[in-house]
Amino acid sequence: MIKVLIADDQELIRQSLQIVLNSRQDMTVTDVAADGQEVIRCVRKNVPDVILMDVRMPKMDGVQCTKIIKESYPQIxxxxxxxxDDDEYVYNALKYGASGYMLKGVSxxxxxxxxxxxxxxxxxxNPDIAAKVLRFFSQMAQADxxxxxxxxxxxELTRTEWKIIAQVEKGASNKEIAKNLNLSEGTVRNYLSTILNKLDLRDRTQLAIWAVQTNVRKRVET
Structure with missing residues (x-):
């Protein structure tokens, strides 16, 4: 059972998400919160597995809230x-340890x-905005x-693993990588897991940042 906390300052969104997620057998909503400070209180009371975090909330925004939570509860x-229009907020949230970036309005x-x-x-x-996120990664690559x-x-990376990393740099999903490299999605997932272990990276986000910093696509193409 995946425990989910919903954080959004719009009551309608909180209620809608709560109803839908609680209707699933594999998920339960532990709490809902309308601002960042309330999120932190809820986490201390009922530690969730996943938080759906709005960026723009009163009292404390989602970026600052993400930073505080990941420092104390890195497993969340x-x-x-x-x-x-929230690109800069999301860039910083990813830097502080967020695992996902989704547009409101997704199915x-x-x-x-x-x-x-x-x-x-x-x-x-979200594939629709992966390129936009990667532009921020490019800016990050120029910084410290x-x-x-x-x-x-x-x-230790194989030729195929380099090709997969180059696809990640482009912002391709597992399905797209599988299609582009004529592999199954399961094989792509296994490759990505191996790549992360070899490079000692935390997740796909760090891999994408590193790929942009090192211009992996150019290396693969030469």
């Missing part, structure tokens, strides 16, 4: 729910899939917030 997965099936994905240890970025990978770990 956080999915940021946002609109197109419930997509949102449920995202919850399951991050619960199982993967990152989830770099992700380091040891040269000897990079040398």
């Amino acid at each position: 997965k956080i999915i940021i729910l946002t609109t197109f 419930m099936d997509e949102l449920v899939g995202a919850i399951t994905t991050v619960y199982n240890g993967w990152a989830m970025i 917030d770099t992700i380091s990978v040891r040269e000897k770990d990079m040398e």
Whole structure:
């Protein structure tokens, strides 16, 4: 049973998500919160597995809330729910440890899939805005917030693994990677797990940032 906390300052959204998620046999909503401070209180009372986190909330926004929660509860997965004009907020939330970035207005099936994905240890970025997020990763690559990978770990990567990393750099989903490289989705998932272990990276988000920083696509193409 996946325990979910819903954080949104709009009552209608909180109620709607609560009804839908509680109707599922594999999920339960532990709490709902209207602002960041309330989120933290709820987490201390009932530690959830996944938080659906609105970005713009009163008293404390979703970015600051994400930072505080991940410092004390690193095991909690956080999915940021946002609109197109929230790019900078989401970039910082991902930097602080959020596992997902989803647009408000996605279908419930997509949102449920995202919850399951991050619960199982993967990152989830809405394909429609992956390119926009990666632009922020590019900016990050020019700054001091770099992700380091040891040269000897990079040398262990196979040709296929490099191709998969290049696809991640483009913002491709597992389904798209499978299609582009003529692999099954299960095989892609296994490859990604192996890649993360080899490079000692936390999740797909860190892999994408590192891929942009090191210009992996150029390396694969040459």
